[in-house]
Structures are given as structure tokens and as C-alpha cells.
Amino acid sequence: MTAYVLVSRSAEFETRLRGLLGERLSVVPGEFLTFGPEAVMDRVPEDTRVALLGPVLNYEETKGLVEALTARHRGLGVIVVREQRSDLEDWVDELELHAVLSPEASDETTMGLLDRLAMWLIANGRADEHDFDAPLALEIDDMPFIESARLDAESALVSVATVSDSNDVEVATDPDVPEWEFPPIQAGSPTDAIAVIAPKGGQGKTTIAINLATGLAEVAPNSVVLVDADLQFGDITAALSLSPTRTIVDAVDEAATDELVLKTTLTHHEDGFFVVASAPSPELGDRVSPLSLARLIDQLRASFRYVVVDTTPGLGEHTLIALEHVTDAIFVTNMGVPSLRAMRTEFEILTKLGLMPSNRHIVVNQTDKNSGLSIRDVENIIGAPIDVEVPKSSAVLLASNRGVPLIHDDVRDPAARAIRSIVLRIAPEAFPKRSKIQRRRRSNEPE
Structure with a gap:
């Protein structure tokens, strides 16, 4: 029957x-x-x-x-x-x-x-x-x-x-139904999309992306979405202790061209932002074409005030097409000479292709006075001025292991303060509310 x-x-x-x-x-x-x-x-x-x-x-x-x-x-x-x-x-x-x-x-x-x-x-x-x-x-x-x-x-x-x-x-009422709602985007209101890019893996790109989304959510609660577009080995949900039921593979499915269906593919974080989880395996990640990623970014911009895209390291097709559909790009590197030279090469390629974003932010991560290089040396190698220096800090790893964004885990840490300055470059009104942050930190402490 x-x-x-x-x-x-x-x-x-x-x-x-x-x-x-x-x-x-x-x-x-x-x-x-x-x-x-x-x-x-x-x-x-x-x-x-x-x-x-x-x-x-x-x-x-x-x-x-x-x-x-x-x-x-x-x-x-x-x-x-x-x-x-x-x-x-x-x-x-x-x-x-x-x-x-x-x-x-x-x-x-x-x-x-x-x-x-x-x-x-x-x-x-x-x-x-x-x-x-x-x-x-x-x-x-x-x-x-x-x-x-x-x-x-x-x-x-x-x-x-x-x-x-x-x-x-x-x-x-189903206990699985969330209590949050999606704030409406007023017609004509500006929306920003920010790509976070690194020439190589291990530069701290994902940490920057997570904390950027966290800081922006303070001024636009539930109107920020973080897209894990590292289609091979994206780990945003692991770093945030999230267990998504749907991923970017579902978000680019034809059915998700409907706004309602797309929103069902998102995972909500308690700090007031949403996550599009990465593909569960590299094989499934291959199903996400560059054009479908571009369409996803544009679709999310129609529903969210801020869209943060954590890209695959390097300048693959997905990263290049993401740059065509964002308003800002944050370039992240550490103080290693190979990474700095790779970033210089990236800048040269993007300039030649006409894809260098007008709103460019250069972040040197894990700075260390014992690295043998000064910030002036770094600028000479990459051929551009540095916007933000994020000092090396054990608090970054501790926060990641705890599944808590750094800027809400240890507000006084120098690395957290430096990352906060990145947030302020995108949203100048995103000043930290210290008491609120400290309460959140305690709520995440183990019993």
C-alpha cells in the first residue's frame, strides 16, 4: 500500500x-x-x-x-x-x-x-x-x-x-525548534560580505573568521552568517563545538534557492550568528562548484547584514570567485618568509586579474619579536603596509580547544584585543561590552 x-x-x-x-x-x-x-x-x-x-x-x-x-x-x-x-x-x-x-x-x-x-x-x-x-x-x-x-x-x-x-x-512544539528568529533586512539597507584569505594553511585564517563573525554579531544579532568555504578540510564547526545536521552541500542544492529552505541548512551559535558548515568530506566538497558558492554568497547577502566567508587556502577557483562577490577581504599571514612571499605573489596575481578588493585588510598573525623579522621587514617582503598585528598567544589555542570564540573567552588577552580591532575595521560600532562578554565566558566554563 x-x-x-x-x-x-x-x-x-x-x-x-x-x-x-x-x-x-x-x-x-x-x-x-x-x-x-x-x-x-x-x-x-x-x-x-x-x-x-x-x-x-x-x-x-x-x-x-x-x-x-x-x-x-x-x-x-x-x-x-x-x-x-x-x-x-x-x-x-x-x-x-x-x-x-x-x-x-x-x-x-x-x-x-x-x-x-x-x-x-x-x-x-x-x-x-x-x-x-x-x-x-x-x-x-x-x-x-x-x-x-x-x-x-x-x-x-x-x-x-x-x-x-x-x-x-x-x-x-518540537523541542528541536530554535527560539531565535531571523531579523528582516530592510529594503535598500547595505549588506557586507567579507572573505578571509590566506596563502597557506596554518596561518590562523579560521580563527580570524570565527572571531570576526562573533564580534559583528554583537551589533547585528542573528544577522551574521559565517560560511565555511574550505571545502576540503574546513573545521569551523569543530572549533565552535557545533554539531551541524546540514552543510554547505545542502546550502547550494537547487532546493535551497528558496530562502526558507536555505535557512534550514544553517547552524545557530549561541553568540548570535549562524554557520554554514563545511562539506563533511573532500569528496562531497567537490560537489560545490565555484558558481554555486558565488550564488550562495549573493543569496545570503539578501538575508543577512554580514556574510563572512572562510576560504580554502591559496587562490583556487572558489577563492577567486568569492573575491568577486564580497565587499571586503582580510588577508592573513604569519611571519614566516615562505608565507610572506606567497602573499606577495597572491597580491600580484589578484592585481593582474583585477580582483584585488578595494577594501583590503592585511593581518599578520602570531607575531613574535623573536622571529628574526620586524614588521617593517614584513611590509618590505609583501610590498604593502600591515593593518593589524595579532601577537602570538596561548589563549588562542585554549579558546579553540574549549569551543569558544577568543574575543568572548579572554577579553584582556592581547591577541583578543588585536582581533577586536579587525572587527572594528568592518563595523566601527562594535565596541566590546565587557560585562556581557565576561558573563558569556563564565557560562561556557565547565561545571
């Missing part, structure tokens, strides 16, 4: 639902909607009892499907798979739906909703128990469903909406 049908443009959600329902699920790709609802209807099995519509379907497509499905399949259960947005109330008011399911809902929450709707259909004579070909978890007496639904406008971040006897939608 194929009791369930999914009409969606999200390959990720399709894969997850197939894992939950197996052969009980039939899938109709949303691309068939190009030819109208009837093209989808011809592919919906006759024994379908529950239809899941979305994610990545617009209102007109969903409306056409609901009308066509309910006309041909009397008594069908209808679920819209969509995040809570300002217009969702209109969807529920105007369409004949039984529930709203967030694509981010946990497997347990998703199966709980499907089982409850199945039991309600059985109890109301719209289906037989054998139609679903699986044990159902809940008793009929526990199912206060009715046929029509109205979304409670006061509810936020809905995971699952189920129908109650009072014609109001009960909201079953």
Missing part, C-alpha cells in the same frame, strides 16, 4: 521521509507542477490516504494541488510541509488542510503527526486500518481532529499544527 504521497522539490526532505515510510510513500517531483496540477494527479496512486505538499511549493501551486486532490480523492488527509511565516495564517484559512508540518520537525514528531492523522481518518470512516500497513501508535480516543483548521496567529515557530474541536489549531 502506498498510503502516503509526497509532492515536493526538496530532495533532502524526500530522502528523510522515505527513510521513515519506506514503500508506503509515493513521491511526485514538484517539477511536474510546471505542467499544472493534473500532471501531478496522474501520478498519485489511487490508494493514497494522506498527501504531504512541500516544502518549496508556493501558494498557488499548493492551492491547485489541494483542490485537485480533494476533488479526486474524497476524504484525503492533507498536510502542508512549510515553516512558520507571516503568511501561513492565510494558507490555513484559505486551504482545506488537516495539519502543518515544519520540514525541520524531528522524525519522532513527524511520525507522531502521521500516525495521529491516520487514526483520525480511520475513526471517521475515511480509511481502513490495513490501508496504512503498519501498527498505529495512538488510540482513537486520543484524536480530537476535525476537518477544518485555523492557525493560531499568536503561535511562533510551528513544528506541527493539529486540528482541535474548537476550530483552533493546537501547536505541538
Whole structure:
């Protein structure tokens, strides 16, 4: 029995639902909607009892499907798979739906909703128990469903909406749903994208990128996104003790061209910024083309005040195309002569290609008076003045091992102060709020 049908443009959600329902699920790709609802209807099995519509379907497509499905399949259960947005109330008011399911809902929450709707259909004579070909978890007496639904406008971040006897939608909150919201970007407001670049690995590029995003989030909470575009060995999530469920591979997927789907690929950090995690393996990283990275940067700039891109060391295709789509570039090197010469070569190449950003910031990391070189020597080698010197400090490694951004871990450390000056070059208003930072540090101390 194929009791369930999914009409969606999200390959990720399709894969997850197939894992939950197996052969009980039939899938109709949303691309068939190009030819109208009837093209989808011809592919919906006759024994379908529950239809899941979305994610990545617009209102007109969903409306056409609901009308066509309910006309041909009397008594069908209808679920819209969509995040809570300002217009969702209109969807529920105007369409004949039984529930709203967030694509981010946990497997347990998703199966709980499907089982409850199945039991309600059985109890109301719209289906037989054998139609679903699986044990159902809940008793009929526990199912206060009715046929029509109205979304409670006061509810936020809905995971699952189920129908109650009072014609109001009960909201079953998924514990995995975050409490933060994305601040809107006002039309015409400036947005900045900053690429962090190094000629070689081991220069401290990722540390700079993490702390830059942290500092910018102080002035633009939840409107900063940090992209780990080191597609081979990116380690931002490890340095921040994050466990992402989605990565940059998902963020550049065709389905993620929808803003709502893209935001589901982000991982939130408690210091008020988001992370696009690197590819989980070099092989998967190869799926991210330079053009898709450029498109991702542009798409994020439409939703976030600041986009920070941690690039792959060197001047590969991905780094070069990132430079074409950012407003600023921070070049990071240490005091080693090979690294300094490599940076000079990078500058010469970028100048020849016409890709040298007008807003260029040069950072010499891990400076040490015992290195045998002075800052003047460094400037002579790379052929450009240094903007920021970050002294060598054990606090950098300690903060990384603790999974805490340095500027929030030890505000008095000289390296932290130097990195703060990088933040101020991008956002002059980002002065540290000392008491707030110290509270955050204590909250991250081990028990």
C-alpha cells in the first residue's frame, strides 16, 4: 500500500521521509507542477490516504494541488510541509488542510503527526486500518481532529499544527525548534560580505573568521552568517563545538534557492550568528562548484547584514570567485618568509586579474619579536603596509580547544584585543561590552 504521497522539490526532505515510510510513500517531483496540477494527479496512486505538499511549493501551486486532490480523492488527509511565516495564517484559512508540518520537525514528531492523522481518518470512516500497513501508535480516543483548521496567529515557530474541536489549531512544539528568529533586512539597507584569505594553511585564517563573525554579531544579532568555504578540510564547526545536521552541500542544492529552505541548512551559535558548515568530506566538497558558492554568497547577502566567508587556502577557483562577490577581504599571514612571499605573489596575481578588493585588510598573525623579522621587514617582503598585528598567544589555542570564540573567552588577552580591532575595521560600532562578554565566558566554563 502506498498510503502516503509526497509532492515536493526538496530532495533532502524526500530522502528523510522515505527513510521513515519506506514503500508506503509515493513521491511526485514538484517539477511536474510546471505542467499544472493534473500532471501531478496522474501520478498519485489511487490508494493514497494522506498527501504531504512541500516544502518549496508556493501558494498557488499548493492551492491547485489541494483542490485537485480533494476533488479526486474524497476524504484525503492533507498536510502542508512549510515553516512558520507571516503568511501561513492565510494558507490555513484559505486551504482545506488537516495539519502543518515544519520540514525541520524531528522524525519522532513527524511520525507522531502521521500516525495521529491516520487514526483520525480511520475513526471517521475515511480509511481502513490495513490501508496504512503498519501498527498505529495512538488510540482513537486520543484524536480530537476535525476537518477544518485555523492557525493560531499568536503561535511562533510551528513544528506541527493539529486540528482541535474548537476550530483552533493546537501547536505541538518540537523541542528541536530554535527560539531565535531571523531579523528582516530592510529594503535598500547595505549588506557586507567579507572573505578571509590566506596563502597557506596554518596561518590562523579560521580563527580570524570565527572571531570576526562573533564580534559583528554583537551589533547585528542573528544577522551574521559565517560560511565555511574550505571545502576540503574546513573545521569551523569543530572549533565552535557545533554539531551541524546540514552543510554547505545542502546550502547550494537547487532546493535551497528558496530562502526558507536555505535557512534550514544553517547552524545557530549561541553568540548570535549562524554557520554554514563545511562539506563533511573532500569528496562531497567537490560537489560545490565555484558558481554555486558565488550564488550562495549573493543569496545570503539578501538575508543577512554580514556574510563572512572562510576560504580554502591559496587562490583556487572558489577563492577567486568569492573575491568577486564580497565587499571586503582580510588577508592573513604569519611571519614566516615562505608565507610572506606567497602573499606577495597572491597580491600580484589578484592585481593582474583585477580582483584585488578595494577594501583590503592585511593581518599578520602570531607575531613574535623573536622571529628574526620586524614588521617593517614584513611590509618590505609583501610590498604593502600591515593593518593589524595579532601577537602570538596561548589563549588562542585554549579558546579553540574549549569551543569558544577568543574575543568572548579572554577579553584582556592581547591577541583578543588585536582581533577586536579587525572587527572594528568592518563595523566601527562594535565596541566590546565587557560585562556581557565576561558573563558569556563564565557560562561556557565547565561545571
